[in-house]
Amino acid sequence: MTDAIYPQVRIVSTRFLKPETAEQLLNRLIQVGGIRRMSINGPNLPATVPYGPARGQPNPHPDRKVIRVGDQDVQLQVQVGTIILELEDDSYIPGIEEAVDEVFADKGFSCTVQQGRYMKTKPTVSDYARYGPDADEKILGLVDPGKKGGPTIIQGTR
Amino acid sequence: MKVKGNMAYKPQYGPGTSKVAENRRKQMNPNQKLKKMRDVTDEDVVLILGHRAPGAAYPTAHPPLAEQQEPDCPIRKIVTPTEGAKAGDRVRYIQFTDSMFFAPCHPYQRTYTECYRFRGIDPGTLSGRQIVECRERDLEKYSKELINTELLDPARTGIRGATVHGHSLRLAENGMMFDMLQRSVLGEDGVVRYIKNQIGEPLDRAVDIGKPMDEEWLKANTTIFHSLGDSAYRDDKEYIEYVQRIHTLRTKYGFLPKE
Numbered sequence: 001m002t003d004a005i006y007p008q009v010r011i012v013s014t015r016f017l018k019p020e021t022a023e024q025l026l027n028r029l030i031q032v033g034g035i036r037r038m039s040i041n042g043p044n045l046p047a048t049v050p051y052g053p054a055r056g057q058p059n060p061h062p063d064r065k066v067i068r069v070g071d072q073d074v075q076l077q078v079q080v081g082t083i084i085l086e087l088e089d090d091s092y093i094p095g096i097e098e099a100v101d102e103v104f105a106d107k108g109f110s111c112t113v114q115q116g117r118y119m120k121t122k123p124t125v126s127d128y129a130r131y132g133p134d135a136d137e138k139i140l141g142l143v144d145p146g147k148k149g150g151p152t153i154i155q156g157t158r
Numbered sequence: 159m160k161v162k163g164n165m166a167y168k169p170q171y172g173p174g175t176s177k178v179a180e181n182r183r184k185q186m187n188p189n190q191k192l193k194k195m196r197d198v199t200d201e202d203v204v205l206i207l208g209h210r211a212p213g214a215a216y217p218t219a220h221p222p223l224a225e226q227q228e229p230d231c232p233i234r235k236i237v238t239p240t241e242g243a244k245a246g247d248r249v250r251y252i253q254f255t256d257s258m259f260f261a262p263c264h265p266y267q268r269t270y271t272e273c274y275r276f277r278g279i280d281p282g283t284l285s286g287r288q289i290v291e292c293r294e295r296d297l298e299k300y301s302k303e304l305i306n307t308e309l310l311d312p313a314r315t316g317i318r319g320a321t322v323h324g325h326s327l328r329l330a331e332n333g334m335m336f337d338m339l340q341r342s343v344l345g346e347d348g349v350v351r352y353i354k355n356q357i358g359e360p361l362d363r364a365v366d367i368g369k370p371m372d373e374e375w376l377k378a379n380t381t382i383f384h385s386l387g388d389s390a391y392r393d394d395k396e397y398i399e400y401v402q403r404i405h406t407l408r409t410k411y412g413f414l415p416k417e
Contacts, residue, residue: 043336062340
């Protein structure tokens with residue numbers, strides 16, 4: 001959960017990103033700093049075929065890759081379409097916009113930075129019913145807290 | 159299949175004055191030959207479909223019609239069986255997903271087109287995918303036509319038997335429609351190849367289905383109205399008028415009006 005005092009931005013590109021572009025963008029965003037939490041959204045890329053006659057067979061997908069963000073390896077499980085950020089304060093937003101413009105300058109498609117509220121601030125009754133009283137509040141509302149493997153922590157300079 | 163010359167009326171296929179409406183009529187009209195865009199072989203089609211191994215005999219659901227006793231039925235005397243029905247083939251399918259970003263065809267359009275052009279088919283239309291079922295031998299013939307002609311664009315159309323998700327999503331960076339199973343891959347040389355069959359099983363060899371069409375061609379040949387990118391539905395007054403007329407008539411009919 002988050003306190004409502006922290007500003008949030010959403011980065012939406014008009015095309016789905018290749019892992020290389022996502023890696024480049026995320027590393028550039030980290031340089032801006034001031035990011036408390038980050039969530040990468042997009043359609044799922046399952047490791048096995050989820051349904052149909054070939055259900056359960058391995059699903060090799062070239063975009064389901066490990067990328068290097070800061071000092072951490074991140075296993076991509078989605079095709080990156082949207083990045084949600086929670087910032088420490090408003091002063092970082094121009095820097096984020098600049099970073100996005102810089103990365104997408106030569107890509108041939110656009111990307112917008114929106115401000116708003118994209119993360120939950122309070123657990124809902126459904127969350128309680130689904131995940132129980134001990135669900136990890138840090139990731140509730142961003143990903144399924146029941147999923148194995150917690151968040152990736154990228155150390156800042158402070 | 160040809161429209162009979164001695165029909166009492168001339169079929170119009172659809173309303174509309176826009177380019178999109180014109181493209182729709184062109185695809186539906188069986189007298190109009192569809193433009194051939196690529197050359198996918200019979201074997202390639204069999205590989206993509208994944209129903210039988212190339213070169214294998216067609217498994218059958220019943221003995222050939224010539225070998226079995228047919229009941230005395232007037233309809234059977236009128237209707238000539240298709241090749242597949244004659245041989246007693248199984249019923250198999252092909253399913254397409256068409257991106258909303260100016261794919262050359264879309265589910266309803268596919269069903270209309272197929273019903274006008276092919277015989278012995280059972281199409282199923284859904285919002286994001288369209289499936290057509292028929293006898294295996296006929297299916298391969300029809301599939302080849304659906305793949306080789308202007309009804310398919312290698313990037314914006316997917317041949318997907320299962321996990322079809324992607325028609326309403328943003329395109330990938332390279333212009334391909336999102337596919338969870340990545341059945342088709344855009345190569346370095348700009349050619350799209352199927353590396354899995356339609357249900358997602360890896361193929362022994364990649365099947366080349368040609369280069370994606372450019373944005374200009376897609377916009378000129380699409381059958382999808384798109385207010386943000388190209389011709390908007392509301393700009394086609396005739397289309398709107400026709401749809402509203404049908405809507406009004408249907409609604410009124412629900413109240414069983416007395417003339």
